[in-house]
Amino acid sequence: MRIEMIKKALSNPLALAGFIIILTIFLLAMLAPVISPYDPDEINVKAILLSPSWSHWMGTDGLGRDVLSRMLHGGRISLLVGLVAVGISTAIGIFLGALAGYYRGWVDTLIMRLVDIMLSIPSFFLILAVIAFLTPSIINIMIVIGLTSWMGVTRLVRAEFLSLAEREFVQASRTLGAKDMRLIFTHLLPNSLTPIIVSAVLGVASAVLMESGLSFLGLGVQAPQSSWGNILTDGKEYIQFAWWLSLYPGMAILITVLGYNLLGEGLRDALDPRSGSNR
Amino acid sequence: MISAMTAEPSGLIYMVAGESASAAIASNIFNALLKYNATLDLEGDLAESWKISDDQKTITFKLKPNLSWADGRPITSADVLFTWKSVTDEKTRSPYASDYQLVKKAEAPDALTFTVTYDQAYAPALDSWSGLQILPKHLLKDQDLHTTAFARKPVGSNYYKLDIWKNGENIQLSRNAKSVLGPAQIDKLITRIIPDNSAQFLELMADNIDTMGLDPIKYSRIIPARPELQKNLNLYKELGNSYTYMGFNLKHKPFDDARVRKAINYAIDKQEIIDGVYLGLGINIASPYKPGTRWSNPSLQPYPYDPAKAKALLKEAGFVDTDGDGIVERDGKPFAFEIITNQNKEREKSAVLIQRRLKEVGIDVNIRAIEWASFISRFIKTGDFDVVVLGWGLGLDPDQYNIWHSSQQAPGQFNFIGYNNPTIDKLLEQGRTELDPDKRMRIYHEFSKVLLEDCPIVYLSAGYGLTAMHKRVQGIVNPIPPAGVGYDSHKWYIPEPLRRNEMSAQ
Numbered sequence: 001m002r003i004e005m006i007k008k009a010l011s012n013p014l015a016l017a018g019f020i021i022i023l024t025i026f027l028l029a030m031l032a033p034v035i036s037p038y039d040p041d042e043i044n045v046k047a048i049l050l051s052p053s054w055s056h057w058m059g060t061d062g063l064g065r066d067v068l069s070r071m072l073h074g075g076r077i078s079l080l081v082g083l084v085a086v087g088i089s090t091a092i093g094i095f096l097g098a099l100a101g102y103y104r105g106w107v108d109t110l111i112m113r114l115v116d117i118m119l120s121i122p123s124f125f126l127i128l129a130v131i132a133f134l135t136p137s138i139i140n141i142m143i144v145i146g147l148t149s150w151m152g153v154t155r156l157v158r159a160e161f162l163s164l165a166e167r168e169f170v171q172a173s174r175t176l177g178a179k180d181m182r183l184i185f186t187h188l189l190p191n192s193l194t195p196i197i198v199s200a201v202l203g204v205a206s207a208v209l210m211e212s213g214l215s216f217l218g219l220g221v222q223a224p225q226s227s228w229g230n231i232l233t234d235g236k237e238y239i240q241f242a243w244w245l246s247l248y249p250g251m252a253i254l255i256t257v258l259g260y261n262l263l264g265e266g267l268r269d270a271l272d273p274r275s276g277s278n279r
Numbered sequence: 280m281i282s283a284m285t286a287e288p289s290g291l292i293y294m295v296a297g298e299s300a301s302a303a304i305a306s307n308i309f310n311a312l313l314k315y316n317a318t319l320d321l322e323g324d325l326a327e328s329w330k331i332s333d334d335q336k337t338i339t340f341k342l343k344p345n346l347s348w349a350d351g352r353p354i355t356s357a358d359v360l361f362t363w364k365s366v367t368d369e370k371t372r373s374p375y376a377s378d379y380q381l382v383k384k385a386e387a388p389d390a391l392t393f394t395v396t397y398d399q400a401y402a403p404a405l406d407s408w409s410g411l412q413i414l415p416k417h418l419l420k421d422q423d424l425h426t427t428a429f430a431r432k433p434v435g436s437n438y439y440k441l442d443i444w445k446n447g448e449n450i451q452l453s454r455n456a457k458s459v460l461g462p463a464q465i466d467k468l469i470t471r472i473i474p475d476n477s478a479q480f481l482e483l484m485a486d487n488i489d490t491m492g493l494d495p496i497k498y499s500r501i502i503p504a505r506p507e508l509q510k511n512l513n514l515y516k517e518l519g520n521s522y523t524y525m526g527f528n529l530k531h532k533p534f535d536d537a538r539v540r541k542a543i544n545y546a547i548d549k550q551e552i553i554d555g556v557y558l559g560l561g562i563n564i565a566s567p568y569k570p571g572t573r574w575s576n577p578s579l580q581p582y583p584y585d586p587a588k589a590k591a592l593l594k595e596a597g598f599v600d601t602d603g604d605g606i607v608e609r610d611g612k613p614f615a616f617e618i619i620t621n622q623n624k625e626r627e628k629s630a631v632l633i634q635r636r637l638k639e640v641g642i643d644v645n646i647r648a649i650e651w652a653s654f655i656s657r658f659i660k661t662g663d664f665d666v667v668v669l670g671w672g673l674g675l676d677p678d679q680y681n682i683w684h685s686s687q688q689a690p691g692q693f694n695f696i697g698y699n700n701p702t703i704d705k706l707l708e709q710g711r712t713e714l715d716p717d718k719r720m721r722i723y724h725e726f727s728k729v730l731l732e733d734c735p736i737v738y739l740s741a742g743y744g745l746t747a748m749h750k751r752v753q754g755i756v757n758p759i760p761p762a763g764v765g766y767d768s769h770k771w772y773i774p775e776p777l778r779r780n781e782m783s784a785q
Contacts, residue, residue: 043635045555049500062496063555063628132653218622223646224631237494237624239477240484241501 008270015266021259025252029075038066040073041224049242059244061234070226071248077227078256081142081211082204088146089207090200093153098184100154101161108158115151123148127210131219141220145210149203156199160192198268205260212253228252280752280773281469281488283479287447290430293412294366297374304470307452308435309412310459312340312359312393313405317760317767319572319675321405325354325413325436325459335400335714340408342391346459348415349440354459356387361416363395371424377681378407400712402719406676438463438769447472463769464754484508489752493745494625495558502747512747513755515764516560519744520569521672523626525618525633525737528665530697533596533609540734541582542592546640547633548584553740556628561740566727567671567679570741572761573716574677576724579731581738589640600641607641615643616665621654626668629739633668660690662697668739677723680707683730698735751777 010016028035037057044064052059058067100111126148134140164170170187178187214220215229223230228249235245288301291308314324323329327343346354365371367379381404384396397404415434419427433441436459439452452468471488473479480497482488493502498516502508525547527534534540553561564570565579593599598607598614606613618633620626627648634644649658658664671682681687684707687694706726713719746764748755754771755764 041635043555043632045551045632048555048558049496062624063631132650135647218648218650223627223648224634234624236477238496238501240480241496241504 005271009267012266012270014262015270018259018261018263018266021255022263025075025256025259026079028072029079032069032072032076036066036069036072038069040065040069040226042066042069049238049245051242052244058248059242061231061242061245062238065226067231067244067248070231071228071252074221074226074228074231074249075252075256077138077221077225078208078211078229078253081138081145082207082260084142085145085149085207085210086200086203088143089148089150089203090153090196092146092150094157094189094196096150097154097157098161098189101158102165102180102184102188104162111154112158115154118148118151124210124213127214128217128219131214136214136219136222138221138225141211141214145207149207149210152203153196153199156195157192160195161188164188164191194267194271198264198271201260201264201267205257205264208253208256208260212249280465280467280490280771281471281779282490283471283473283482283488285472285474285476285479287472288450291433291441292414292424292427292430294362294373294375295371295424295430304450304452305412305433305435306437307439307468308433308437308441308455309414310436311409311411311413313409315409315675315762317756317762319761321409324409325359326408329405331714336398337394337396338404338408340393340395342393343459344391346436347457348436349434349455349457350415350418351457352415352417353390354413354415354436355390356393357390358416359393359413360385360387361420362411362414365414365419365424366411375410378403379411400714402711402714403676403678406674406678410674439468442467460769464772465752465769483512483747486511486749489749491747493747495556495560495742495745498745498747499558499560511750513750515746515748515755515757515759516743517746517759517764518562518569518571519672519742520675521670522564522567522741523629523668523670523739525739526667526669526696527735528662528667528696529699529735530662531665533598533614534665536596537733538592538596539598540737542589542596542640543637543642544582544589544734544737545585545592546589546642547636547737547739549581549739550584551636552629552632555632556625557740557742560745561742564738564741565731567673567682567730567738568677568723568727569673573720574723576727578724579727582734586636586640593640593642598641605638605641606643613643614641615645617645617647618666618668619647619649619654619658619664620668621651622648625742626670630668659695662690662695667696677719678707678711679726680711683707683735696735700729700733700735702729703733 010019042065047060047064049062050056050060056066056068058071061067061070096111100108127144130144131140170183173183173187211220211227212229212232215227216233218233220229221227231249232246235242235249239246284300284303286300288296288298288304290296291301291305293301293305310324312324312326313321316322323343325342325346326340329338329340331338342354342356348354363379363382363385366373367376381397381401382395383398386394388394418434419429422429431444438455438458438460440455442453443451449469449471454463454466473482479488479491483491498514502512502514527540529535549563553559553563562570563581565581566576568575593607597609600607606615608614618630620630630646634646637644681693683694683698683703685699685704688697703726706722706729710719710722710726713722751773752771753774756767760766
């Protein structure tokens, strides 16, 4: 993306709002070891389930650990899982989408049927089933989410390639004798970047949700490591009493997902000429 | 009276279903030959009396006369014989068969007499006859107990009979007018199926159920903080007949070394687990028996929290931190293992506390909480684990042959930690054949002592059973007798003005 594109994107108020939210959350997560008031795993059996106060801004959990510190450290996990999972799915999506969109024919048919098959399986249940066979760990979660959510990107890239291939500058380049790789990497891919970025940003939101869901079910990040999802699980037990264990991680997930969605939608509005700039 | 359970029974023939949900309902419908009284001595249920022969191998039960099933047919010794044949039949595949398979000969010489003869004196025999719910032969003859409609439309003999079973919703019992033990006070028992504990608690607060088991947080933090709940609920606390432990896979190195096991035991602060996880609602134990009962050896002391001793024992076993990373090594391999447990909040929290304490003596611990069904099938039955945090719920007889005897290690059997100690084996065998209560007590005291010394498991705590009951339910025996808060529930009553209106929606 060029500088003017970024400027253009950030002039969109939605995108700007999303960007600020994401940036703030990133900064908080990055600085977690510095700004956390307590060690996130520090157990204090004399301070179990304390409500929010000056010494514990977000209260303490069932083992007397500081919820704020666990939230900050848990945020690192959620964001990491989101980014890596989407990195994997986008890479696979671009590769398969480019193959299908560029070579067409039986390659296209094969890849698109694979996409259809994958899409016909509800992805959360697929992930649940796969994780149940593996050892739950952050690495496995990232890989499994990545390996099960590349279908959207594949379709997108394929569609872009199909339409770009008919455009004059591509035709001209092909007539001048450009090789496949050159066509793909200098013409087709750079011109498909905008929708890919938009879809990746939106993908992070759903990956964050997915990780929280898995951790909530006990199949994600394992104790004593915190993640928003497993803080929420602890909170479920005591929801009538220790509301802070449910509210704060719930809010964190909500705001993060909202942030990515705003950024994604804003980017689309700002960068995609087809959606019109009058919005 | 309305209660709740988390799981729906698969059927009400307990010997086939073998699950606690089934037992909870079926025990209101069926009787056994014997039952335990308030002080946990055996007394007759269907049996009026029983006699043990001089060679201690034959027991003769006399049934109470003129008993009848809820459908009016008489209860005779033929029903008892039929039930024994069913439970021992290979086709029934009952998880409780082993106790009854020890009976060499069972006979029903007349309508009210039932005799069983064992190969050799078998001390847990009487206890086993308090656990076998007698089924009506005239309704079950030639039926497959696994598929019979009777499991969902039972005809029993106890205080209640089944009225309505709404799948996934509730099970409604009403008073059995022909009950062999006389009428119960409360007309209807409704058990609602509410799979989630938090949802059950919401229903309790909304006064849609009358009773439920509580966890320590609800008992000592939530309810006391809410005057409107305190006004309506009575709380009961009793030491349960169960305990939580950390068990080693004794076939895996280095857990075959008693010094390592003891080191780990010394390194764990049990009181911290009781305070932190159970909010003080538990006690530290030193034997696998409920403290205060005759089988529990009062001279035994739990391993104290002593990290210095733990480190010394680890060193003795060859574990030293040579590379300065804080984790001890032996032969260049760091001491690291995984604790697995099922998805039980208390056990997970206990594991986290253990993880921290073991780190302090240089042991690196990983924790994994696994869903119950795969926990049992993938890890326990295959022996594919290092260390487990689990609980044992115990019967009233002290015999723990199933858990500790070296012969009980096949997949699916209870000695899954692979414990093999000839002294323990011998004591368990003696304990099973000794009928004199005092001699038997001494055997089990010795058994507990050897077990504590050898340390195949670390006792973490025995927790209190905590119950909330709406104040409209009255007549509960207080103080709670050894038999538990649920004892004599047929005498409970709800005074007229406090009764719920006809349960239309429920």
